Amino acid sequence: MSASFGLFRLQQVDSRINHIEIRLAKIQEILDNDAELRDALEQVKAAEVEQHDLERAQQKSEEDAHNQQIKIQQAESSLYGGSVHNPKELQDLQADIVSLKKHLANLEERELEAMLKTETAQSALKTARANIEKTRTRLGGEHRQLLDEQSSLMRDLESLQSERRATTNEVVTELLAAYEDLRKERRGIAVAEVSENSCGACGSSLSPAIQQSARRAAQLVYCPSCGRILYAS
Ligand SMILES: [Zn+2]
Numbered sequence: 001m002s003a004s005f006g007l008f009r010l011q012q013v014d015s016r017i018n019h020i021e022i023r024l025a026k027i028q029e030i031l032d033n034d035a036e037l038r039d040a041l042e043q044v045k046a047a048e049v050e051q052h053d054l055e056r057a058q059q060k061s062e063e064d065a066h067n068q069q070i071k072i073q074q075a076e077s078s079l080y081g082g083s084v085h086n087p088k089e090l091q092d093l094q095a096d097i098v099s100l101k102k103h104l105a106n107l108e109e110r111e112l113e114a115m116l117k118t119e120t121a122q123s124a125l126k127t128a129r130a131n132i133e134k135t136r137t138r139l140g141g142e143h144r145q146l147l148d149e150q151s152s153l154m155r156d157l158e159s160l161q162s163e164r165r166a167t168t169n170e171v172v173t174e175l176l177a178a179y180e181d182l183r184k185e186r187r188g189i190a191v192a193e194v195s196e197n198s199c200g201a202c203g204s205s206l207s208p209a210i211q212q213s214a215r216r217a218a219q220l221v222y223c224p225s226c227g228r229i230l231y232a233s
Helices: 005-032 037-079 087-169 175-183 208-216
Strands: 189-196 229-231
Touching: 005 087, 005 175, 005 189, 005 229, 037 087, 037 229, 189 208, 208 229
Parallel strands: 189 229
Antiparallel strands: none
């Protein structure tokens, strides 16, 4: 058995651990990120403010129209009440009523516009509220799935770590140190399997002599190109 056999098994375990750790970090990032929900909440708040303002404007326009109607009623009761006899005064009153009614028509038009705007704002608010509910439900489902995946990955990680301890026990301390150093230098991959006469990590072709050593030698054999430990079955 070659010197690199134990390290090759260790490398396989470490690569799986590495893979799981990357996925766990990604899951945590997704769970921590509530940007989508905050956006939906902002939209609801903005729609609430808009609706509130428009309702106030509508109320104001209703009051304006109502007050105008009262003014008209007062002028009409003066006109028809019999208390005014002077023809000039009666004529003035009639002219006032015409102008008051003209203004009332304007006010009523504004009132209608305000009502339509309020209705639009109310339906926008309804949509925003429905949207946040949908977002909550969807994220809830997604998060539950992620939490399930997270606990299953944690279990895998635990068993890989005990597998790692067992594998490490079978490797000579000096070889282990060389392995750990190389892993740091070579982005996590210290051992490359020889495959189709080439280094499985960097792809450069290997001489038959090197391949033979990798298969048999008691010393570690390194890839001449990338410097990784070579393992050949
Ligand atoms: Zn290589």
